[in-house]
Structures are given as C-alpha cells and as structure tokens.
Amino acid sequence: MAAEEEEKRSYEERMSEEWLEDLKHLGTDANKDFLEIAPYLIVVFKRPFEYDKNGAKHQNYYVNESVGLACGTLISAIHNAGLVTLTHTPSPMRFLEKILNRPDNERAFLLLPVGYNAEKTYVPNIKRKPLNEIMKLY
C-alpha cells in the first residue's frame, strides 16, 4: 500500500539518525500492519482555501488549529464508541490527495486507522507525564 511504501522510505532515507535513535526504545519500524488490518482508514483533509462561484481563491484561517481540534474530538468519539485508533502521518502525505481524487484546495492532514483492538496488542511500557509537569495552577 502507498502509505506503507512512504513509511519504508522515511525510515530508510528521510529520518535523521537522532530521530531513529529517539524512537528506538519504542520498538517501532516501517512496518505498519494496522494499515492493512484495520477495517476502516479515515483520511482527514484540511482546506487552506476555498474557491467562490467565480473561481476566486479565499483564504481559510486557523486551519491547522481547527482541523487539529476536530481530529481530537473525533479520536475521543472513536474511543468512546469502544473502538481504537491512532494518529498516522506518513510523510509526505500528498499522494493521498491524488489516489483519493481530492480537489486542489485540500491537503492530507491525518490518517486514522479505526477498528476493534487486536486480541494480542503489544505497546511500549511508557508512562504519561504527571499532570503537574504539564499544567500549572495559579
């Protein structure tokens, strides 16, 4: 699949030694089996601008912030429904615009594989930061 090919190229050619070193303890590599196993792949596109009926371009504002917030809500809704998902951003992602035939004012933003969790799932044994490390009360 195209996303897996891009991921393979990223790991082998695009990612820096430092990046690969930072990922080492997570045990990830270019194999993204979930892209083939998940029954649904949601591809989110952002629209940096619109065309009006005369074909003139009009800028949209706060596009990354808005689409990022919408994705957060979608991810929470997916989890709330008892399904699982994760955030995937193969780089570059523009092939998705081509293969999905999207108009030229859309840019691929995020890929979310969605489904039920696998019976046996292996995840790295890492902890989230405690609240007081990321939030300050005044």
Ligand SMILES: Cc1cc2nc3c(=O)[nH]c(=O)nc-3n(C[C@H](O)[C@H](O)[C@H](O)COP(=O)(O)O)c2cc1C
């Ligand atoms: C915005 C974003 C994009 C990501 N893109 C990729 C990616 O393209 N490839 C990858 O292997 N991991 C990527 N990751 C990391 C994985 O999705 C990671 O397994 C996942 O965030 C862990 O899930 P959790 O945060 O629910 O524990 C990304 C994470 C974020 C937050």
